Amino acid sequence: MNGLELDRITKRFGRVTVADELTLSVRHGDAVGVVGPNGAGKTSLFGMISGDLRPDAGEVRFDGHRVTLLDPSVRCRLGIGRTYQVPRPFLRMSVFENTLVAAQQGARARGRASYALAARVLGETGLADLAGRPAAQLGLLQRKRLELARALATRPKLLLLDEVAGGLTDPEVTELVALITAARERDGLAVLWIEHVVRALTATVDRLICLAGGRVIGDGRPLEVLASAAVKDVFLGTEATADALTEAGLGPDDDQRA
Ligand SMILES: Nc1ncnc2c1ncn2[C@@H]1O[C@H](COP(=O)(O)OP(=O)(O)OP(=O)(O)O)[C@@H](O)[C@H]1O
Ligand SMILES: [Mg+2]
Incomplete structure (x- = not known):
């Protein structure tokens, strides 16, 4: 199959199971959100897709290649x-140099083409004015943008976003959503996006997955997944996610009114 397939992957850290025979697929061009309580295993899942973590069992495939044991650089x-x-980021390097490394190592661009790619991505991510600034001097929003620029400069077919909207103001979230939507439209890339800021997800994705205890407990249209009993169950009682449900118009009060 074209795209990403996780086939019954299992991963444990001691007694904590972060993936429990988890099966999932994302096709090229899909935009899929990932939610789940803190510690649900979301970032660990990304690790097994990108190659930072190896599952104890199961297989990861990308465009039909078995990538389960491949290094992150090869998967990139x-x-x-x-x-x-x-x-x-590489803290001592400038914003431009950070992006250039990604273009050269990830996208294998060379010479002028690599400079052009890095410059283009910095324009797209609103960082052109900061190109010469050392990464260490960036604030949180700018670092998140640089994180996105570095990922885009590798010219991914599948972009994994791990909480890029966290800590941003409402207008900043709107800007970020526009930027990601533009990148998808331009390059046709698939996105798998972990986010606690549910508004950012519902504005972007057409499918939402909810993880809990290393399993997929919801997978489908975003609002339907958020409204399902199993998903509400794991979210209620956790402050951040109760807020998220209210934000999506699905809080406990909304239920009583319905
Ligand atoms: N390298 C590791 N060694 C041991 N335990 C780990 C390791 N990485 C993650 N864990 C544990 O696995 C569980 C899942 O962590 P993970 O970071 O994947 O969760 P998450 O869903 O991304 O959470 P959050 O929403 O807080 O980012 C947590 O209990 C965490 O402490
Ligand atoms: Mg995480």
């Missing part, structure tokens, strides 16, 4: 790009 060249929940 196959078209899997990711951002990290905690941004990881």
